[in-house]
Amino acid sequence: MKILLVEDDERIALALAEALTDQHYVVDIASDGQVGWEFVEIFFYDLIVLDIMLPQLDGISFCQQLRRRGYSMPIIMLTAKDTSTDKVMGLDVGADDYVVKPFDLQELMARIRALLRRGIAILPPVLEWEDLCLDSSKLEVTYKGKSIHFSPKEYRILELFMRHTHRVFSRSEIIEHLWSFEKIPGEETVKVHIKSLRQKLKLAGASTDFIETIYGLGYRLKQSS
Incomplete structure (x- = not known):
């Protein structure tokens, strides 16, 4: 935040x-x-x-x-x-x-x-999306019960998606929410973090497009079919 x-x-x-x-x-x-x-x-x-x-x-x-x-x-x-x-x-x-x-x-x-x-009172401290669980009180993430280690910025990006599960975030919006004015990166930095998030989720057993790209718009958690 x-x-x-x-x-x-x-x-x-x-x-x-x-x-x-x-x-x-x-x-x-x-x-x-x-x-x-x-x-x-x-x-x-x-x-x-x-x-x-x-x-x-x-x-x-x-x-x-x-x-x-x-x-x-x-x-x-x-x-x-x-x-x-x-x-x-x-x-x-x-x-x-x-x-x-x-x-x-x-x-x-x-x-x-x-x-x-x-x-954010309408949201519980433990957020869930399919088999992914994020406990904001402990700053912990698990997939099918298996703990996943994320960097602080990766964690915050994932938390942002899980608190707004149906919203598409552009790279610039992600930067606006999660970086300070003095440390604003280029949008390529967001792309690198998303790639790392996907790799770590895949290693834990999630699909490769668990975080999906909506071309021309940004990223969101993949909607259940």
């Missing part, structure tokens, strides 16, 4: 980004509100961590504009102000949660996981 972190304190931003990356999230960092807004207009995000006191565009205005534009991703606000007025203001403009600095990193990570789970 992809997270946008809008925070002008470089020390906090880097520490939080490192912790999120360790949990296999893809993270973009914006050091002011205007840059953060430009990111949102270009890229897809599953969640935003948003500081209130920001240069260019403050967090309250940022959140308010997002909701007015119809963006529905979860938003956690960070602030040094621990007053009920500030909390009410943040929640009233559409924030889903509010965390006061200095915060406990593990607590913040737990709140992020809780909001992301809420966003």
Whole structure:
């Protein structure tokens, strides 16, 4: 999943980004509100961590504009102000949660996981497609009970397909969902990952076209006949 972190304190931003990356999230960092807004207009995000006191565009205005534009991703606000007025203001403009600095990193990570789970509440933690099973709580994948080892990016591509089983994803859409702004690869990289996924699935006993190519459009899990 992809997270946008809008925070002008470089020390906090880097520490939080490192912790999120360790949990296999893809993270973009914006050091002011205007840059953060430009990111949102270009890229897809599953969640935003948003500081209130920001240069260019403050967090309250940022959140308010997002909701007015119809963006529905979860938003956690960070602030040094621990007053009920500030909390009410943040929640009233559409924030889903509010965390006061200095915060406990593990607590913040737990709140992020809780909001992301809420966003995909209709989907179980264990995803299944024919004989393939993906346990998102353990980051494990099995085929007919046999464990398959995937790289973090391969795992995320497969998870994306299994969470949207009937959708076709183009290479550019896969990049948008799973790579950070600073590390955007060429579309050939997606092709390489798909090839590796297919090889590993085939070795586990799946068909060679378990992930099928819809020519001119992209990839999806092969539909049952």
